[in-house]
């Protein structure tokens with residue numbers, strides 16, 4: 466054997482060193498994302514829809530109260546993260562890394578300005594956990610988009626910039642709610658943004674799936690997300706944004722048409738959340754194409770122009786005020802169109818009594834206020850009464866300055882116990898009338914609340930819901946409601962946006978400043 470060949474003999478230590486080196490190289494190659502194996506994607510969420518006009522700021526404790534931050538994000542195949550997960554499972558070879566994230570917040574969108582400390586605390590939590598997550602190929606952020614933070618004008622964009630700093634130059638993709646208030650700052654910071662198209666929000670799972678598909682294709686070098694963002698300059702109240710009616714329905718249909726004409730193109734429209742006094746308020750168009758800036762710009766211009774052309778029908782409906790709306794509902798109930806649903810859409814804090822007071826005044830029967838937020842009344846009932854006791858108590862009227870007068874109820878305690886995330890009481894009074902008391906704002910979207918509380922749905926003629934459009938999933942799309950009345954009672958969520966004391970929104974937005 467020659468000296469040269471000796472190096473390749475199994476007896477030679479150099480042979481073994483070479484073998485081990487080759488093994489490491491092979492393992493290294495296999496773990497690379499381009500080979501379609503072992504992609505690692507971090508998943509985090511930080512969502513809030515902030516009603517900046519509402520009285521109570523949203524603090525660190527509001528998240529801790531609702532439930533401490535958790536990594537357990539993958540408990541369902543539904544929703545943004547569930548959809549993202551199920552598409553990753555379908556592709557295979559993807560490891561999802563749950564990042565410590567705050568979930569929900571006490572009182573949902575009845576919370577006002579998020580404190581800077583709360584935003585910093587939970588953003589840092591996400592960023593610090595990302596830094597511990599090891600090598601990542603991408604980051605998926607499930608956000609809402611209507612967060613408002615004291616001292617931070619565009620918080621979602623700021624969050625993505627902080628995540629970018631920690632994660633480096635890897636794809637960062639974001640999903641948003643249809644009520645998002647965003648602009649180009651978010652699309653500049655993220656690689657791609659996807660927004661749901663339906664209100665009620667039926668398509669959160671679908672949009673999570675889309676985000677995953679584009680993320681995986683991007684990581685594997687098969688897609689180059691290229692975005693265009695436009696602000697049409699239109700702001701609309703939530704109660705007009707239901708996508709089952711025009712023009713909201715036609716706007717989304719136009720977006721879907723563009724998507725069908727250009728595969729691999731994603732056309733999103735957020736209608737915005739008018740009750741956040743922020744500089745990027747109102748409708749936003751965001752288009753993602755595969756490396757085609759011209760196409761992205763063309764579609765974004767078309768969608769933005771279309772929304773502007775439809776502004777008058779979108780923002781200019783008129784709704785009945787309390788007295789007239791309640792009279793219409795009572796008349797419909799007496800005509801047998803039961804159950805009649807009243808959407809008390811403008812009550813953003815949950816404790817408004819205008820409609821309760823007016824129903825009593827107009828002699829309504831068989832009605833149920835579903836729900837009235839009154840934590841003090843619940844405490845008083847818990848301390849002094851039990852189920853079956855007669856009760857005489859003042860209800861509501863203090864959750865914000867538009868909440869109306871406290872209403873005196875003489876009746877009996879029909880239910881007292883835990884439901885959802887707190888103690889709930891049901892009081893029965895008058896001619897088979899009820900009020901469901903909750904400790905926080907509760908938006909009821911389906912009739913499933915009644916049975917556990919011992920309420921017979923068939924006995925109800927009028928159901929009053931603190932909801933704008935989401936109630937339609939359980940009361941309209943199921944053909945349950947005999948008639949629906951959206952009533953414009955006083956509140957921090959009015960249909961007429963010109964009545965709100967805005968300070969931070971653009972000075973040329975329709976219909977608040979620009980009238981035509």
Ligand SMILES: [Zn+2]
Pocket residue numbers: 642643644666
């Ligand atoms: Zn929404």
